[in-house]
Amino acid sequence: MAGATDSSVVRGDTSTYETVAAVTVGLAAVLFFLGLAATVELVSITGTLAGLPTLTTLGLLLVCMGLAVAGFGLVSYRGIFPTDPRASAGLVAAGLFAGLWGLIGALVFTETLGLGLLGGLGGGLGLGAVAFFATALPREDVGSTLPAGALAAFFGLVFLLGIVGPEWSWSPANFPDSQSVTFFARSVAPFAVMASSLVVGWAAAKAYGGFGARGRHLGAYLLVYLNAVAIIAILVALVAFVVFKGFGPVTEGIEVGLGVGPTTTIGLLGFSVDVVWPVFWPFLMNGASLFTDITGVFPAIVGTAWLVVGAVVLAVPLGVGAAIFLTEYAEQGRFTNVVEVATNALWSTPSIVFGLFGAAFLVPRFAPQKSLIAGMITLGFMLLPLVVITAREAMIAVPDEYRDASAALGVSRWQTIRSVVLPAAMPGVVTGVILGVGRIAGETAPLLLTMGGGSFVEAGRRAKVLGNFQLSLSPPFVTNPELTQATTALPYQLWQVVLTGTGQTAGVDDVTAFGWGTALVLLGVVLAFYAVGIATRQYFRSKLTYE
Amino acid sequence: MSETEPQAESTARSSETTTGETDERIREEWSDYSFEGEAKLAVEDLDVHYGDDHALKGVSMDIPEESVTALIGPSGCGKSTYLRCLNRMNDRIKAASIDGSVQLDGEEIYQDGVDLVELRKEVGMVFQAPNPFPKSIRDNITYGPRKHGDLDTGLLARLTGRDDSDDADALVQRALEQAAIWDEVEDRLDDNAMGLSGGQQQRLCIARCLAVDPDVILMDEPASALDPVATSKIEDLIEELAEDYTVVVVTHNMQQAARISDQTAVFLTGGELVEYDDTEKIFENPESQRVEDYVTGKFG
Numbered sequence: 028m029a030g031a032t033d034s035s036v037v038r039g040d041t042s043t044y045e046t047v048a049a050v051t052v053g054l055a056a057v058l059f060f061l062g063l064a065a066t067v068e069l070v071s072i073t074g075t076l077a078g079l080p081t082l083t084t085l086g087l088l089l090v091c092m093g094l095a096v097a098g099f100g101l102v103s104y105r106g107i108f109p110t111d112p113r114a115s116a117g118l119v120a121a122g123l124f125a126g127l128w129g130l131i132g133a134l135v136f137t138e139t140l141g142l143g144l145l146g147g148l149g150g151g152l153g154l155g156a157v158a159f160f161a162t163a164l165p166r167e168d169v170g171s172t173l174p175a176g177a178l179a180a181f182f183g184l185v186f187l188l189g190i191v192g193p194e195w196s197w198s199p200a201n202f203p204d205s206q207s208v209t210f211f212a213r214s215v216a217p218f219a220v221m222a223s224s225l226v227v228g229w230a231a232a233k234a235y236g237g238f239g240a241r242g243r244h245l246g247a248y249l250l251v252y253l254n255a256v257a258i259i260a261i262l263v264a265l266v267a268f269v270v271f272k273g274f275g276p277v278t279e280g281i282e283v284g285l286g287v288g289p290t291t292t293i294g295l296l297g298f299s300v301d302v303v304w305p306v307f308w309p310f311l312m313n314g315a316s317l318f319t320d321i322t323g324v325f326p327a328i329v330g331t332a333w334l335v336v337g338a339v340v341l342a343v344p345l346g347v348g349a350a351i352f353l354t355e356y357a358e359q360g361r362f363t364n365v366v367e368v369a370t371n372a373l374w375s376t377p378s379i380v381f382g383l384f385g386a387a388f389l390v391p392r393f394a395p396q397k398s399l400i401a402g403m404i405t406l407g408f409m410l411l412p413l414v415v416i417t418a419r420e421a422m423i424a425v426p427d428e429y430r431d432a433s434a435a436l437g438v439s440r441w442q443t444i445r446s447v448v449l450p451a452a453m454p455g456v457v458t459g460v461i462l463g464v465g466r467i468a469g470e471t472a473p474l475l476l477t478m479g480g481g482s483f484v485e486a487g488r489r490a491k492v493l494g495n496f497q498l499s500l501s502p503p504f505v506t507n508p509e510l511t512q513a514t515t516a517l518p519y520q521l522w523q524v525v526l527t528g529t530g531q532t533a534g535v536d537d538v539t540a541f542g543w544g545t546a547l548v549l550l551g552v553v554l555a556f557y558a559v560g561i562a563t564r565q566y567f568r569s570k571l572t573y574e
Numbered sequence: 575m576s577e578t579e580p581q582a583e584s585t586a587r588s589s590e591t592t593t594g595e596t597d598e599r600i601r602e603e604w605s606d607y608s609f610e611g612e613a614k615l616a617v618e619d620l621d622v623h624y625g626d627d628h629a630l631k632g633v634s635m636d637i638p639e640e641s642v643t644a645l646i647g648p649s650g651c652g653k654s655t656y657l658r659c660l661n662r663m664n665d666r667i668k669a670a671s672i673d674g675s676v677q678l679d680g681e682e683i684y685q686d687g688v689d690l691v692e693l694r695k696e697v698g699m700v701f702q703a704p705n706p707f708p709k710s711i712r713d714n715i716t717y718g719p720r721k722h723g724d725l726d727t728g729l730l731a732r733l734t735g736r737d738d739s740d741d742a743d744a745l746v747q748r749a750l751e752q753a754a755i756w757d758e759v760e761d762r763l764d765d766n767a768m769g770l771s772g773g774q775q776q777r778l779c780i781a782r783c784l785a786v787d788p789d790v791i792l793m794d795e796p797a798s799a800l801d802p803v804a805t806s807k808i809e810d811l812i813e814e815l816a817e818d819y820t821v822v823v824v825t826h827n828m829q830q831a832a833r834i835s836d837q838t839a840v841f842l843t844g845g846e847l848v849e850y851d852d853t854e855k856i857f858e859n860p861e862s863q864r865v866e867d868y869v870t871g872k873f874g
Binding site: 358426428429431432433434435436437438439442446447450451570571572 | 661663666668690691692693694695698699701703705706707708709717718721722766768779782783786
């Protein structure tokens with residue numbers, strides 16, 4: 028396109044065209060998040076927005092933006108504003124618009140016009156083909172703006188004219204009665220708004236960049252950016268939802284002051300000291316009891332903590348050892364490839380399968396009942412493949428230069444692994460363990476089969492593992508009755524209380540609130556393990572870097 | 575790192591037909607190359623194959639002690655392979671098979687019962703890219719001796735009163751002084767070595783190698799990743815080291831070879847040692863036309 032425009036390294040002052048395009052991009056982003064907010068009903072489709080019914084406001088915005096975007100294309104096409112468009116918007120954009128418009132065509136021809144299956148097929152294919160050629164054949168500035176602007180204007184008009192109103196609903200006739208499906212405006216409209224705002228936003232960003240390479244860069248940047256922000260928004264919303272629902276039940280009845288809390292006895296070598304906590308937090312410190320006002324989840328917290336600790340203690344040495352053998356000693360070839368595929372497959376194995384394995388092989392071997400140790404080992408097996416995978420990746424990432432340097436100093440392979448390779452791989456290993464802990468701490472299915480006893484346990488009957496190791500002179504020399512007993516854990520208790528309704532008998536008044544509270548505590552426990560893991564990783568990392 | 579390229583081999587084969595005979599005669603002549611004193615390393619008919627690649631073809635050369643020997647030649651000529659044979663680092667490459675004889679102080683190093691730990695303590699190595707461990711400067715220096723059990727600074731040693739911390743400090747200072755980096759790092763010995771500049775890292779690697787007290791130091795293009803100032807420091811260091819150590823340096827840089835070495839071996843494509851003589855002779859009046867072409871920049 029040399030000579031088509033004045034080429035200059037320095038871009039001139041911002042023009043009206045660019046200002047309007049930038050505003051349109053911003054409006055598209057706002058509209059996208061309005062749509063996102065409407066999906067979780069933060070913005071009500073049946074209510075009002077900026078003084079008008081929500082759908083009317085959204086429709087107006089969409090029409091304006093559609094017209095603006097089409098305007099950019101025409102301004103650029105007529106050469107009113109110098110841009111640098113390519114010959115065509117490209118096949119990807121054409122395919123995408125063909126798909127969107129084809130879908131619209133099919134729906135309109137079958138449902139609105141009532142032309143049936145064949146009419147819908149023809150309408151969809153026809154409109155899709157028109158959109159395809161309208162995108163692919165003209166110059167880039169027209170091809171990427173007109174179909175986008177038309178799409179936004181179409182949805183805008185549908186909302187403005189009340190074709191889809193707040194009370195609109197659509198039940199496709201082709202489903203059997205027993206599976207009737209109904210789409211409501213409150214679920215369909217937000218997605219239409221989000222889709223069309225993405226499309227006009229992309230087109231406006233391209234127009235802002237003057238099409239061509241810079242325009243494509245800006246268009247792609249907008250899509251990637253909105254995508255990233257939307258994902259973060261969804262995650263934040265999820266956590267916020269749990270906190271919002273669970274905060275009430277969890278914080279109920281907290282007392283602060285000297286001597287209000289429970290008493291902890293710390294014993295060492297025959298001496299014991301009683302410590303009275305200055306905080307009383309019933310939900311975290313109580314167990315299930317008919318004599319307390321507020322039923323708590325203390326035994327479940329203890330159970331989950333022991334499960335995670337047990338699984339990590341089991342899986343990390345085994346997994347790291349296997350990874351050392353596979354990366355440092357085994358010849359890279361068919362055997363290591365098979366092991367790699369097998370560990371990956373093991374990591375994707377459904378947890379209920381691990382649970383069944385635990386129930387069949389572990390439970391009968393340790394105690395003839397479901398037990399804490401069977402749960403620990405089952406979860407340890409679940410964690411093992413991830414530790415192997417991440418430890419292996421981390422060790423492969425350790426530069427061979429370190430191994431060469433160590434070998435050239437006459438240091439043996441094992442000493443090299445221990446002093447150079449493992450320290451350098453440690454942050455990666457810890458990252459893997461952190462990820463794995465998040466998964467196993469929330470596992471419910473294996474615990475149902477291997478560990479779960481009564482779901483509501485009194486505070487006094489929690490798993491008191493540390494205080495119950497008993498030495499004996501006959502094998503196995505160390506026994507711990509707590510390990511061979513069934514106990515409870517947070518996800519298990521959550522499942523019990525929400526699904527089986529056993530809570531009422533244990534003094535829980537509001538089962539749903541108790542469930543949300545348990546979920547929040549579970550989230551907190553997992554985050555606490557994360558914090559420990561991140562601190563550990565930081566410790567190992569600080570030993571490797573020069574900060 | 576692959577040492578041979580198929581292309582290189584084919585050029586070697588074509589030039590062999592024209593110059594092979596004269597090269598053979600010249601090799602006969604310089605194989606009488608004699609120097610004063612003992613041969614520290616004596617290499618006889620060394621052949622290396624990487625799978626089907628014949629990377630080194632029947633190389634024989636004796637290396638005198640307490641001197642700098644430079645190995646020069648174009649990429650893929652086998653000079654690094656040769657260097658890595660001298661402390662059996664090629665054993666770490668599974669595809670490599672090595673035939674021939676290498677004697678260190680008259681003892682064959684390619685035979686059963688050779689202790690690789692002892693061999694590599696005698697024959698140290700410095701690599702092309704600086705490769706300090708991600709540990710403190712002090713730990714980098716003491717790494718070798720500690721792993722060999724010559725220094726014990728662990729907790730148990732401290733508790734039982736067998737602590738070698740003073741010896742370790744003395745060793746760290748000696749090695750860093752020998753590598754001419756002590757003045758730059760003496761007040762930050764506990765900082766991570768990765769924070770040093772490239773040139774400092776390379777001198778630290780030389781110090782790390784000196785800390786295990788070797789007789790021979792092999793250097794594989796030790797300055798090729800460094801800037802001119804750092805390079806000249808490394809070159810000065812090599813010349814100083816030659817007073818006490820036997821240094822063998824692979825280099826791409828012919829000026830460097832001419833500046834620092836006492837004798838030079840020229841490897842040309844195909845893994846052949848074409849000429850080996852006093853450095854002055856190689857650069858001013860080589861026997862082989864190919865070597866003259868190479869050192870004057872007409873080829874390679």
